[in-house]
Amino acid sequence: MANHHRLQKGFEVLKKSGIRITPQRLAILEYMATAESHPTVGEIYKDLQGVLPSLTTATIYSNLKCFKKYNLINELSFGEVCSRFEWTTSFHYHIRCEFCGKIVDFYYPKLMEVEEFANIRTGFNVSHHFFEVKGICPKCQ
Numbered sequence: 001m002a003n004h005h006r007l008q009k010g011f012e013v014l015k016k017s018g019i020r021i022t023p024q025r026l027a028i029l030e031y032m033a034t035a036e037s038h039p040t041v042g043e044i045y046k047d048l049q050g051v052l053p054s055l056t057t058a059t060i061y062s063n064l065k066c067f068k069k070y071n072l073i074n075e076l077s078f079g080e081v082c083s084r085f086e087w088t089t090s091f092h093y094h095i096r097c098e099f100c101g102k103i104v105d106f107y108y109p110k111l112m113e114v115e116e117f118a119n120i121r122t123g124f125n126v127s128h129h130f131f132e133v134k135g136i137c138p139k140c141q
Contacts, residue, residue: 006033006087010072017070027052028063032073038084038094038103076103097137104137 010029014021027048031039039047041064045057064085067073076084076094084103092107115126 003034010067013070013072014066019066019070024052024055024059025063025066027055028060029067029072032064032067032085032087035085035087038076038086040082040084042082044085093131093133095133095135097140098134099136099140102137102139106133 007030010033011021011026014025014029019025028044031044031048037043041057041060044060044064045055048055048060064073064075068075068085071088073085074088076086086105089105090107091112092105093111094103094105096103111131114131115129118124118129119126
């Protein structure tokens with residue numbers, strides 16, 4: 001049900017913003033709203049090319065940038081060549097397996113104190129922080 005709510009929210013945000021809902025845009029939006037992983041453009045292309053043979057990686061990338069502009073998705077780099085994308089939810093952190101690359105979300109509210117501490121110590125107006133945990137997932141152990 002949460003995935004349907006995500007898709008509906010995304011559809012409404014784009015519609016209110018005057019963004020035309022093309023079949024490609026709708027397919028990518030639905031894919032992201034239901035994604036259990038943090039896919040790359042290449043993974044999205046591979047999964048959707050059977051449904052939309054005319055779809056290109058450039059179309060996927062431009063639509064993801066559009067969704068990002070309207071805060072529907074987050075772009076995650078993890079220091080990799082290819083960015084990964086996820087549906088925007090409440091703030092959380094990621095742990096990534098060093099062998100298979102699997103990414104799992106987790107939330108630890110005490111880490112938010114680091115922003116306040118950084119602000120006090122440096123005088124910076126802190127906008128956000130990035131924290132990544134690496135390890136070996138249970139499947140790879």
